[in-house]
Amino acid sequence: MALILERRVERARKWMWLSPLLALALTVVAGAIIFALAGVNPLHGLYTYFISPLMDGWDREKLIAKAAPLVLIGVGLAVAYTANVWNIGAEGQFVAGALLAGLVPVFLPAWQGPSVMAAMLLLGVIGGLAWAMVPALLRARFHANEILTSLMLVYVMRLAYDWAVRGPLRDPQAMNFPKTVRFEGWQVLPAWGEIHLGAAFALVAALVLYVVMVKMLKGFELRALGSSPRAARFAGFSEHRAIYFVFAVSGALAGLAGACDVMGVSRQLQAPYEPNYGFVAIIVAFLGRLNPVGVIFAGLLLALSYMGGETAKVTLGISDNIAKVFQGMLLIFILACDTLILYRIRWQGRA
Amino acid sequence: MKSVPAQTPLLEARKLTKTFGALTANDAVDLVVREGEIHALLGENGAGKSTLVKMLYGALQPTSGALFWKGEAIAIANPAAARVLGIGMVFQHFSLFEALTAVENIALALPGDFDLAALSQRITTLSADYGLPLQPSATIADLSVGERQRVEIVRCLLQNPKLLILDEPTSVLTPQEAEQLFITLKRLAAEGCAILYISHRLEEVRRICQRATILRQGRVVAACDPRRETPASLARLMVGGDIHAVRAHRDEAAGPVRLKVNELSLPPDGPFSVALKDISLAVRGGEVFCIAGVAGNGQSELFDALSGERLADYGHAVEIDDQPAGRHGVNWRRRHGAAFVPEERLGHGAVPMFHLSDNVVLTRHAVDATVAANRRVLRPGARAIADRVIAAFDVRKGKPDPEARALSGGNLQKYVVGREMDRNPGVLVVNQPTWGVDAGAAATIRQALVDLATRGAAVLVISQDLDEIFEIADRIAVIARGELSEAHAAREMTPEMIGLYMAGMAEAAEAQAAGEGSHGPHP
Incomplete structure (x- = not known):
């Protein structure tokens, strides 16, 4: 007997959505095993990790706040990946947005009023977009692999940010701590409890991009380019234009998320600053089936994995690196389960 | 079927069946190939010709049925085993390394040690002998398609085959190259080698083949002497009905x-x-x-x-x-x-993973306001056009609006042509x-x-x-x-x-x- 993969005639739509659920189930099972190996009662561990963060209202607010940047970045990446453009550098674009937005309170501390909030958000968008244009240009002009260039630029931007916050942007009154002045008044995003305005941006971005991808010709163009570049060229769609477009969209949204994070959560720039939202959003995009509405749910789930990691650290006394383990397992399982969309598994006896 | 002759056939297939899931590609196929004959295997695309020869060459295993080589029951486990028996095959899509020379490509397929100088000598002699001139030191990338085919044929001949299988050999040749190939094949047959010749070109089958086995939908529908048939009668056997000839149109093209x-x-x-x-x-x-x-x-x-x-x-x-x-x-x-x-x-011409209606949008979005307007895709309009094309060109499909890749080659081609004709x-x-x-x-x-x-x-x-x-x-x-x-x-x-x-x-x-x-x- 042998286990064989047999190609399906068409994609199995039901597996498009069953695959992430199966991946989640496998992650839970694997997680239980890991808890057991770490000497924790698996059921107690899973309860602590997945359920307890949802039990009180303050935690639920925090969950949505955490999900906001993941969704905002994730929808942009979903659009890029649909077009077969692999922007892996959203983390760098996120930091670029945060850095640019942070320039305003540092250099123009007296500027107040709604205009300063708009300006900071806009600078965040510009920062992320500009940083994303580098790999876009390298890919479109020189055929440089954007997976490598966009990823490497993350580390360039992290170092640039670190230098800036330890150097020219540092608050002289901060006792040599690497941080800027605190943002005040209109430099801070309005918030409802833990949830700041970024969550609203994420929801709007997801819904707008859903309409673009499903109803508009632009979405059709990106899907065609992602699926069959030669046929897309035959349709008159330009691959170069699409590369710039998806890098611009995903970079701008990552930059906006970065601006929102420093304006809504930390309310100052501080080093080191490695929230990893840009990387986790890659998992969010895949788990959400590259569908902007699916990304909303995936973002909430991955936000839970952050929260669970913190809870597990406090309650169970294990490293919060457990969150990264869960996130990594989820990505591996989802990619593996996606095989079932195009293939079916069959047992076959010897001929 | 013809009566079994006294002479033991070189290769005989009895009730050979191959199924892929629900599809029966070969259904109880009988085939008899004798020494020294050029035997045509005729059939439309999808009739099961390739499946049959892959089983003869060991590339596929039959689901049921039996193979006999010189009267003895055998199982051909893989192509190497087929070559040991003396079965050689020239594929439609060549399996040559473009960056290597002809002699290097041939050496790779032969058992034993590399002696390129001696092998070059043999290639030169043998290829000249059979009227297939070939320069052993030529790099494959520089050769024409016809010359590449010669490399494949010479590679088979060096192994002294008793049965040579050729899959649509003339589809890539100029008429003159095809003539040269026919001379070589006749000579090989005269020396006792059997040739199984897959083609859908009825004229050439009638010219060079003594016998023909005709497949339709995985079954043998006839075994005949093609020289006694007309192209029309052979085509009728292949298709299972008359193909209406294309109506010739006006003589003079007077338009601008x-x-x-x-x-x-x-x-x-x-x-x-x-x-x-x-x-x-x-x-x-x-x-x-x-x-x-x-x-x-x-x-x-x-x-x-x-x-x-x-x-x-x-x-x-x-x-x-x-x-x-x-x-x-x-x-x-x-x-x-x-x-x-x-x-x-x-x-x-089509995005494989897109539904037929979305493939209408592919070429019509810029010219047809019922398909795309105001930067929006209008799916009902695209569906209407898809349905119209499907009806006009009799596109056969399993469900109302399948993905393009689910269609057979002929049906998708009708659809892609029809989409533009529309x-x-x-x-x-x-x-x-x-x-x-x-x-x-x-x-x-x-x-x-x-x-x-x-x-x-x-x-x-x-x-x-x-x-x-x-x-x-x-x-x-x-x-x-x-x-x-x-x-x-x-x-x-x-x-x-x-x-x-x-x-x-x-x-x-x-x-x-x-x-x-x-x-x-x-x-």
């Missing part, structure tokens, strides 16, 4: 020039691409203009330049209805009445309209091309299939190494002239054209 190419030159756009050199042509409304040529001589490059997927250096290089189009892209050309059908159905274009450029398509679908497509011309459109067909060209063309030109020959009226053209043009011997072809009136075409 609708598609014009003026001294178009383009450099190659990749290492395996062909440069276009100084191509000029003019297609009038009402005529079918065919460009013949062996694959890989600039056909796809010319198609891309005509469709606007590659732009020319100046506008007048391509003119559509007297308007310079050379600097405009594919959708501008579509808006000016042109339509295009590329060679590759899946991945060029626009009633003034200019149609189509590359290899019936490549890999069954005879019934091919007839439908050819008729549609002729009918479109009759309605006043300029139809440019790029094709490798000479039968097809002579069936539908009003005028014929030949493309070879990126250059286009002078166009001649179809009735003045002969296969020999086309062959000379294909071989790059334009002067000899022109001389034949000039001498046409005095001594007529060769038979």
Whole structure:
């Protein structure tokens, strides 16, 4: 007997959505095993990790706040990946947005009023977009692999940010701590409890991009380019234009998320600053089936994995690196389960 | 079936069956091949020919049934085992390393030690002996398709085969190259080697084969002597009904020039691409203009330049209805009445993972307000067009709006051609309209091309299939190494002239054209 993969005639739509659920189930099972190996009662561990963060209202607010940047970045990446453009550098674009937005309170501390909030958000968008244009240009002009260039630029931007916050942007009154002045008044995003305005941006971005991808010709163009570049060229769609477009969209949204994070959560720039939202959003995009509405749910789930990691650290006394383990397992399982969309598994006896 | 002869057959298959899931590709197939005969295996695409020979060559294992080699029951576990028995096969798609030389490629397939010098010597002797001249030190990448096929054949011959299987060997050859191949095959047969010859070219089967086994939908429908059949009777057996001949249309194409190419030159756009050199042509409304040529001589490059997927250096290089189009892209050309059908159905003419209706949007979004308007895709409009094309061209499919890749080759080709026909274009450029398509679908497509011309459109067909060209063309030109020959009226053209043009011997072809009136075409 042998286990064989047999190609399906068409994609199995039901597996498009069953695959992430199966991946989640496998992650839970694997997680239980890991808890057991770490000497924790698996059921107690899973309860602590997945359920307890949802039990009180303050935690639920925090969950949505955490999900906001993941969704905002994730929808942009979903659009890029649909077009077969692999922007892996959203983390760098996120930091670029945060850095640019942070320039305003540092250099123009007296500027107040709604205009300063708009300006900071806009600078965040510009920062992320500009940083994303580098790999876009390298890919479109020189055929440089954007997976490598966009990823490497993350580390360039992290170092640039670190230098800036330890150097020219540092608050002289901060006792040599690497941080800027605190943002005040209109430099801070309005918030409802833990949830700041970024969550609203994420929801709007997801819904707008859903309409673009499903109803508009632009979405059709990106899907065609992602699926069959030669046929897309035959349709008159330009691959170069699409590369710039998806890098611009995903970079701008990552930059906006970065601006929102420093304006809504930390309310100052501080080093080191490695929230990893840009990387986790890659998992969010895949788990959400590259569908902007699916990304909303995936973002909430991955936000839970952050929260669970913190809870597990406090309650169970294990490293919060457990969150990264869960996130990594989820990505591996989802990619593996996606095989079932195009293939079916069959047992076959010897001929 | 014929009665079993006294002589033990070389190879016999009894009730050979192969199923893939729910599909029965071969259903209780009986086949008898004797020493020294050239045996044709005939059938449409999808009739099960490839499955059958793959089982004979050990590349597939039968689900049930038995194989006998010289009267003894055997199982052929893999191609290596087949070669040990003495079965050689020349595939339609060659399995050669392009960066290596001919002798290196052959050495790789032979058992034992490498002795390239001695092997080169054997290759030279053997290839000259069989009339297949071959330079052992030539790099494969530099060889023509016909020469590459010779490498494959010589590779088989060096192993002294008792049965040689050839899969559509002449589909890539010029008529002259095919003639040479026939001489070699007859000589091999005379020496006692059996040849299993897969083809759908009925004329050549009637010329060189003594027996034929005809498959339809995985079953043997007849075993006959092709020399006693007519092409029509063989075709009827293959298809299971009469294929109506394409209605010839008017003699005179009196319309204005609708598609014009003026001294178009383009450099190659990749290492395996062909440069276009100084191509000029003019297609009038009402005529079918065919460009013949062996694959890989600039056909796809010319198609891309005509469709606007590659732009020319100046506008007048391509003119559509007297308007310079050379600097405009594919959708501008579509808006000016042109339509295009590329060679590759899946991945060029259609997105494999898209539904048929979305594949309407692919080529119509810029020209049809019912499909896309205000930057939105209008799916009901696209569905309506898809349904119309499906009905008009009898596209067979499993469900209402399947993904393109779920269709069979012939049905998808009908759909892709029909999608453009549905626009009633003034200019149609189509590359290899019936490549890999069954005879019934091919007839439908050819008729549609002729009918479109009759309605006043300029139809440019790029094709490798000479039968097809002579069936539908009003005028014929030949493309070879990126250059286009002078166009001649179809009735003045002969296969020999086309062959000379294909071989790059334009002067000899022109001389034949000039001498046409005095001594007529060769038979």
